[in-house]
Amino acid sequence: MIFASNVFLFLFLPVFLLCYYLARDHWRSYVIVLGSYLFYAWWRPDFLLLFVAISYWNYWFGLRIKARVDAGEKKIAFRLLTVGVIGNLATLGYFKYANFGADVLVAVLEPLGINTFTLEHIILPLGISFYVFQALSYIVDIYRRNAEPTHRFVDFAAYIALFPQLIAGPILRYSLIDKQLKNRTHSLELFSLGACRFMLGFIKKVLIADSLAPMNTLFISGGGDLQMADAWFGLFISALQLYFDFSGYSDMAIGLGMMMGFRFAENFNQPYIAQSITEFWQRWHMTLADFLRDYVYMPLVRKRLVGMLVGLVITMVLSGLWHGPSFAFIFWGLFFGIAMVIERKLDIATKVSTPYNFWRNARCMFLLASCMPLFFTGNLPHALQVYQALIGLNGIGSLDLYWFGTSAMTMTFTLIALLWIVIAGGINIRYYAGTGKDRYFMQHVGGFSALLLWVGFLLTLTRLAANSFSPFLYFQF
Numbered sequence: 001m002i003f004a005s006n007v008f009l010f011l012f013l014p015v016f017l018l019c020y021y022l023a024r025d026h027w028r029s030y031v032i033v034l035g036s037y038l039f040y041a042w043w044r045p046d047f048l049l050l051f052v053a054i055s056y057w058n059y060w061f062g063l064r065i066k067a068r069v070d071a072g073e074k075k076i077a078f079r080l081l082t083v084g085v086i087g088n089l090a091t092l093g094y095f096k097y098a099n100f101g102a103d104v105l106v107a108v109l110e111p112l113g114i115n116t117f118t119l120e121h122i123i124l125p126l127g128i129s130f131y132v133f134q135a136l137s138y139i140v141d142i143y144r145r146n147a148e149p150t151h152r153f154v155d156f157a158a159y160i161a162l163f164p165q166l167i168a169g170p171i172l173r174y175s176l177i178d179k180q181l182k183n184r185t186h187s188l189e190l191f192s193l194g195a196c197r198f199m200l201g202f203i204k205k206v207l208i209a210d211s212l213a214p215m216n217t218l219f220i221s222g223g224g225d226l227q228m229a230d231a232w233f234g235l236f237i238s239a240l241q242l243y244f245d246f247s248g249y250s251d252m253a254i255g256l257g258m259m260m261g262f263r264f265a266e267n268f269n270q271p272y273i274a275q276s277i278t279e280f281w282q283r284w285h286m287t288l289a290d291f292l293r294d295y296v297y298m299p300l301v302r303k304r305l306v307g308m309l310v311g312l313v314i315t316m317v318l319s320g321l322w323h324g325p326s327f328a329f330i331f332w333g334l335f336f337g338i339a340m341v342i343e344r345k346l347d348i349a350t351k352v353s354t355p356y357n358f359w360r361n362a363r364c365m366f367l368l369a370s371c372m373p374l375f376f377t378g379n380l381p382h383a384l385q386v387y388q389a390l391i392g393l394n395g396i397g398s399l400d401l402y403w404f405g406t407s408a409m410t411m412t413f414t415l416i417a418l419l420w421i422v423i424a425g426g427i428n429i430r431y432y433a434g435t436g437k438d439r440y441f442m443q444h445v446g447g448f449s450a451l452l453l454w455v456g457f458l459l460t461l462t463r464l465a466a467n468s469f470s471p472f473l474y475f476q477f
Contacts, residue, residue, distance in 0.1 A: 002167075003198075003252045004205050004464065012039065013256075020260060021186075029158040029181065032260075036161035040126070047125040050091070051161070057087055058135040059156045062142050062149040069143065081143045085136060092132045098122050100325030127167040129322060131160055133291055138174040140295060147175040155181050164256035168249050170267040171287040177262070184261035194258025196450070199457040201251025206460045208416060209245035212237050217399075218376055218386060227397025231389035235369055238376045243272065246285070265290075269352065275360035277339040277367055278349035292319055309344065313337035324378050332374040339367060 002008065016035045023031050041048045061084035068077035102119040138156070141147035150156050159174055159181060217226065217234035226234070250267035257264045265287050274280035281289050292315050300311040313334070320333020343349035350360060373386040388394060 003249070003256075004202060004210075006464065009461075009464075017259065029152070029154045032158040032163075033154055033161055036158070036163035036166060039163040040161065040166060043126050044123075050125060051131070052157075054088070054091060054132065054135055055157050055160045056153070058084060058139055058160075059150075059153050061087075061139050062156070063151070065139060065142050066149045069145065077143055081139060084139045088132050088136050092128060095122055095124055095128055097321075097325045130169050130171055131166065133171050133288075134160060134174070137171075137291065137295065141173065141175050147173075147178060150178065150181070162257075162262075164260070164262075165253040165264060168246070168253075169285070169287055170250055170253060170265050171291050172264065173291075176265065180262050186261045190261065191259050194255045194260075196255070196453060197258060198252050198255030199453055201248040201253075201255060203453075203456045203460050204244045204248030204251060206464055207456065209241050209248060210463075212241040212244070216241060218373070225394070226386060226389035227395045228389055228392040229397040229399050231386055231397075233399055235372065235376070235386075235390070239272070239369075239372065242376070243268075272365070273356065273361060274364050275350040275354060275357060276343050276348060276364050277336060278343050279351060279354065280364060280368060281336065281340070282352050288319070288322075309341045312340055312344075316340065323375070326378055326380065328374040328378050328380045328383050331380070332371055335371040335374070339371075 012035075016031070019035070020028060020031045037048060037051075040051060061080055065077050065080045065084070068074075068080060099119055099122055106118075138147065138149075138159075142149050150159075159172070159177055162172070165172060215233075215237050217230040218238055247268045254264045254266070267285060267287055269283040269286065271280055271283040274283050296318060297311050297315040300306050300314065301308050305311075306314065314337070316337030317330060317333040319336070320329040320331070323329045323332070340349065348360075373383045373390070374380075377383045377386060389397075
């Protein structure tokens, strides 16, 4: 089940919200858990057992770690933490990286004449990269005394299973959500703001991202027949599609959370106006960036296991590996890490608060385009074919086939996507240049804005009824 589907919009969500608001405060965590488990099991019921097992594993270790920390037995607490972390990473490693590791091992052993083996394809449980990271943050924060463990398993299960962000984030820290689990405010105003935020994300996903998908030339020809015009056009469309797809999911998740009284962390901050690779990482998938900074980079540097720059490269390589078990993602992370190190060495690593400059933005977008074929394809041979096309080795090419074969509606939504980025980016630029005021989306929705949002939402519903839904791109991670 996904948000952009009829069964979610017209069956699951209304029934869930009705049960949620009819329940007393003490019982709402139970409603969240049952609803979220149903939401998850809709895909594959058998993986629900793994999901529950990971939840109980971390709940149990959280209580034991807290008891040892309070007793002053720091070494025992650290051993418990180590076992808990290993259990989480081993589960993630098996389901996400076992096939990749087996393929690499076979590739190494086969030329040596050593008998190789085959590993049956392992299905990746939906959302495992996200909920394992949340579980890890829980036991680590308890060990660090940054959070207090809950003594009600249902509250912890609700934190892990919270269906709005279960599949693709934002990644939630327990230290930021624990008080909301115990006591949160419900109001018509907050519910309305959440509904507006959900509608915005719904429009981004169904009207814009899904409209752009048929124009993605990077995959239409399989990569081998790409020419230069096709490759650059596909790269441009892929960037737009990925942003509106993933930020649309984040908007829907944040909006659904608000409808339930929760305040989730923001996940995007106009990444395409970034003026350096460093700043882009501060604006794109921000909850993942914060997680890697606090649980990977800072421990490496503070314990002086590596230097700051080496730690940065290691963190970004792990970020690439988190996105997918392939050398393409590893090299993508390595590119980011090296680029960020060079920016620091040359003192050109801008921050989110840096005043906007067009040429710095253009330089950042060129560097981003240089590495994104690795990310978009997730396959090294395919990415190399795209690079060959980008530099014109396969010919110049023409976009006539895609341009004239594209419907007027698709072109309209492509232009809307571009205007969306320019206008929203302009608001962001004015603020960070110091000439505007801090503006958070949906603090107030009224008049023409509300009318436009409702018209867009109703148009999106008609498109959803006419077409089959497509899964979110980040589900594969």
